Amino acid sequence: MKAVVYNKKNNPEKLVFCDTDQPVPNDNEVLIKVHAVSLNAADYRSLNMGLIPKRKIFGADIAGRIESVGINISSFKPGDEVIGDLSNYGFGGLAEYVTALEKALVIKPDMVSFEEGAALPMASMTALQALRNKARIQKGDKVLIVGCSGGVGTFAIQLARYFEAHVTGVCSLKNVQQSISIGAYHVIDYKVDDFTEMKERYKIILGINGNYPLLEYRKTLAPGGTYVMFGGSLSQIFKSLALGWILSSGSKKMTSLAAKTNKTDLEFLASHAQKGIIKPVIDRRYTPEQAAEAMRYIEQGHSAGKVVISIP
Ligand SMILES: NC(=O)c1ccc[n+]([C@@H]2O[C@H](COP(=O)([O-])OP(=O)(O)OC[C@H]3O[C@@H](n4cnc5c(N)ncnc54)[C@H](OP(=O)(O)O)[C@@H]3O)[C@@H](O)[C@H]2O)c1
Secondary structure, three states, rough: OEEEEEEEOOOOOEEEEEEEOOOOOOOEEEEEHHHHHEEOOHHHHHHHHOOOOOOHHHHHHHEEEEEOOOOOOOOOOOEEEEEEEEOOOOHHHOEEEEEEEEEEEOOOOOOOHHHHHHHHHHHHHHHHHHHHHHOOOOOOEEEEEEEEOHHHHHHHHHHHHOOOOOOEEEEEEHHHHHHHOOOOEEEOOOOOOOHHHHHOEEEEEEEOHHHHHHHHHHHHHEEEEEEEEEEOOHHHHHHHHHHEEEEEOOOOEEEEEOOOHHHHHHHHHHHHHHHOOOOOOOEEEEHHHHHHHHHHHOOOOOOOOOOOOOOO
């Protein structure tokens, strides 16, 4: 089969679309013909840190059609269209074929294309777990989403609206209209205004991107509010992990999220995509030959939605 394989020696960009062995599913796995893959920070961060998947193939968020199933598989059959997040199971999605466990997959909603389906898993699960599990979002909550227009942010806006919250986003001017069109009431252009210097206080702040001091986030929380850090620069992430608990004294909570692949959550999100309640926003589409370019693009931290690679 063809796949985008990590190859440090033969390409300065390390990712080469070439022939490689097709994976063989074991009794507990299905074999999927991959149609589309979306990239996440998990891909480029692993690549940069030298954490190379066993099969040397990146790509966790996949959409495709089941080709064959192992004898212990009961919930899928050949021909089923599926989506899944393989980040906890060895990646491998940037290929014509990938094997996966049942627990990583759900049926693709008919209403979404393979590309939209591939855009869904990791980013939408992260947004859901941040809002619902960490911040315990309630109807009417004022929510500030810092980095609202990227892969995670576009789902966070739509999910916060689904939970009937009042959403303010932070991004740059080029993405303001898009953020409003998917549900933000108000958007702050971070190049013009600094939300930490405004009077507004929020019940929930999601720190997806941007490097603001933790004390400024804390100041911007309403009493009883929760800040959830889960993205941005590595230094911001480490600071939140190290200092968050200290700053959580009083009624304000400063937390961080390590999102987990969860089949029930993915089923919930797929059913809401089927109903049109959430719609994956795709910024750019690339070919497998352009995988390195696609990685470079998302690494810049300014994507307007998800970046998808279609597998021919
Ligand atoms: N903890 C976990 O479990 C978990 C899981 C998944 C993802 N993540 C993390 O979540 C982050 C999400 O990534 P993503 O795919 O949504 O894309 P991203 O690249 O982090 O964010 C893109 C968005 O951030 C905005 N942005 C850039 N600089 C900003 C600034 N200074 N202030 C405010 N907004 C700014 C950009 O808007 P403009 O283009 O308008 O500048 C863009 O729309 C990553 O850092 C990733 O590591 C964490």
